[in-house]
Amino acid sequence: MHLIVNADDLGASPQINDAAFDLMGAGLVTSATMMCNAPAFEEAAKRAAKFDKCSFGVHLNLTQFEPLSSTDDLAPLLDENWHLSKKTLETTALTPGLLLAAHGELSRQVERALRAGVAVSHFDSHHHIHTIPALYPVLKSLQRKFGIRRVRPNINLLPRGQVMSGLRACKSGLFRVALRHFPPTRSPDGFGAFRDFHSRLECGTLECFRSLELMVHPGTDTGSYKDEIALLRSGWRAQLPSWTVLGSYHAL
Secondary structure, eight states, X not given: OEEEEEEEEETSOHHHHHHHHHHHHTTSXXXXXXXXXXXXHHHHHHHHTTOTTSEEEEEEOSSSSOOSSOHHHHGGGBOTTSXXXXXXXXXXXXXXXXXHHHHHHHHHHHHHHHHTTOOEEEEEEGGGGGGXXXXXXXXXXXHHXXXXXXXXXXOOOOOTTOOOXXXXXXXXXXXXXXXXXXXXXXXOSEEEXXXXXXXXXXXXXXXXXSEEEEEEOTTXXXXXXXXXXXXXXXXXXXXXXXXXXXXXXXXX
């Protein structure tokens, strides 16, 4: 099994940067995705150059921080502080004009990463916005524009004891099939949170995947994320099957 441990939200703050790069140095994080409109992005991009064995993607973002593009075009997605907002994205109809504005904003985020010298390996997104059906054409257009052929899939590694409903399984399968085409795209077979992986590993109920991505959130103060990083620093690697290799999106 090819196992990728990806740190989300790189660039969101100096604290998150420090925690993520510390875990990379310890060999516990093998990949990360950058929020290119975030306050500590420039620092993250500079430090990433020291970790050539890790992959660095763009964490496409329409739900936090100030946009890089015109606030007039994105006004329906902004809150009272003129920041991108998860709440407004969830409650706003994505009209053709707004999708065009979203494409422009996300393009600027990718362009900023490239200008900073980041070798962009893959796309994923903040709050999983790239899995929203209405934004699927935007995602595919970004892939074609920038030649990115690796994208994080939707979640299919659930917490221990949970079973995906038939409707959710159908929607998940359709998204994964669509994601593989136009342009051709590679994704891990499995994707989920590290804490759910760890729980299944402990009790021996981990499914068999050829490739599996696990997301973590270093430096985030939320209690569940702190607990997850403590698990990441534990001795879980000794429990991995002998055919498991820790790697990055480069080898996918």
